Amino acid sequence: MSVKTLTIDGKMVTGIAGETIFNVAWNSGVRIPRLCHVGGVSDVGACRLCLVEIEGQKKLMASCMTNVEEGMVVRTNTERLQSHRRLILELLFAERNHICAVCVMNGQCELQDMAEELGMDHVRMRYLFPKLEVDTSHERFGLDHNRCILCTRCVRVCDEVEGAHTWDLKGRGVNSLIIADLGEPWGQSDTCTSCGKCVQVCPTGALFSKGRTVGEMRKDRRFLKYIVTAREKHQWIR
Amino acid sequence: MDSLIKKPRLATVWLGGCSGCHMSFLDLDERLIDLHQMAELCASPLTDYKDFPEVDVTLVEGAVANEEHLEHIRHIRKHTKLLISFGDCAVTGNVTALRNMFGVEEVLDRAYRETSTQVIGIPRGNHAVPKLLDRVRPVHEVVKVDYFLQGCPPSADKIYSFLMDLLAGRQPKVEERRFG
DSSP: OOEEEEEETTEEEEEETTOBHHHHHHHTTOOOOOSSOOTTSOOOOOSOTTEEEETTOSSOEETTSOBOOTTOEEESOOHHHHHHHHHHHHHHHHHTTOOGGGOTTTTTOHHHHHHHHTTOOSOOSOOOOOOOOEEOOSSSEEEEGGGOOOOOHHHHHIIIIISOOOEEEESOGGGOEEEETTTBOGGGOSSOOOOOHHHHHOSSSSEEETTOOTTOOOOOOHHHHHHHHHHHHOOOOO | OGGGSOOOEEEEEEOBSOSHHHHHHHTTTTHHHHHHHHOEEEEOTTSOOSSOOOEEEEEEESBEEEHHHHHHHHHHHHHEEEEEEESHHHHHOGGGGGGGGSOHHHHHHIIIIITOSSOOOOOOOOSSSOOEEEEEEOGGGTSOOSEEEOSSSOOHHHHHHHHHHHHTTOOOOOSOOOOO
């Protein structure tokens, strides 16, 4: 295990070869904003909020997808990054119908929190108002595409932790949609085990338990840490 | 002497919203008296006025949903120094803009034909009922907005600290910028 020493926001930190900038930063108390990352499953760099500046590189890099290197100088919160992050958030809000006031996750939503944290006070571009479905065919859960930010946490937790791979994406860009199996209603999926892991990791109100009304949905991610600890350390501890 | 010093002139308007933001404004309760000492409330849905007067600060509740709103907000922008999008409907369109996922015809049909026990007709804009815009717009899409106050509705505390800063000539610091 070789150790890498680098600088993040002027602070000397160390990480292990193969570790991401994102992990090393969080472990040393530098909170890089993120929406698609969730501890316990692999990273994909979908949300782009964790972009950082690396000295000597023109391109901004997704810190969850970039490994630490010896002598790296990383900046995580420059004015340029803040402005890009606000723009990304505004695009997320403009792309679908995130109407916080009438959402099951109102008050608990990570997207809503992020807007507050990054000081997004309004959306400068025109909202698209796409006409999207709400799939309530599953007995216990619902999928509201209006609230989905395509972070793919559900896809990854279903594949990597539950091992079912019920969820995937169809389409491209703004037309992408989360689908169950080959695009059938969730309730008719052959592979879904109804474990609810996707619901618990979803950062917004896109995946929810039925019977919850505005602001009532609470998500619990402790199960993920439990399973990952069990898998990595063979310890079944809470 | 106090009454001789000119107080800033304040107005509030109500476009396409549920009046919840105005209810939250009234939740200032006894602090309305403090506010009155800082500013003169010249026009609002709570007062009677015919023509919108010249004012320093206007709080706008609601989104721009019909032609009357559009005309009104353009007029207000010309007669106010600072325009504030007051609450989520003004800032994002919010619940008022839920109809944007459907066409105007579909919406009118739903309200006046499908769900009506007695179909009298569909209002398409006349002297009594203004014509709906093709799309509900947040206020800043139509006129320049100087400040944004989020919340559905913004809390009375938030409204108070915002207005107190603004009326005292300080840059308002909105501590919590929360939608919903």
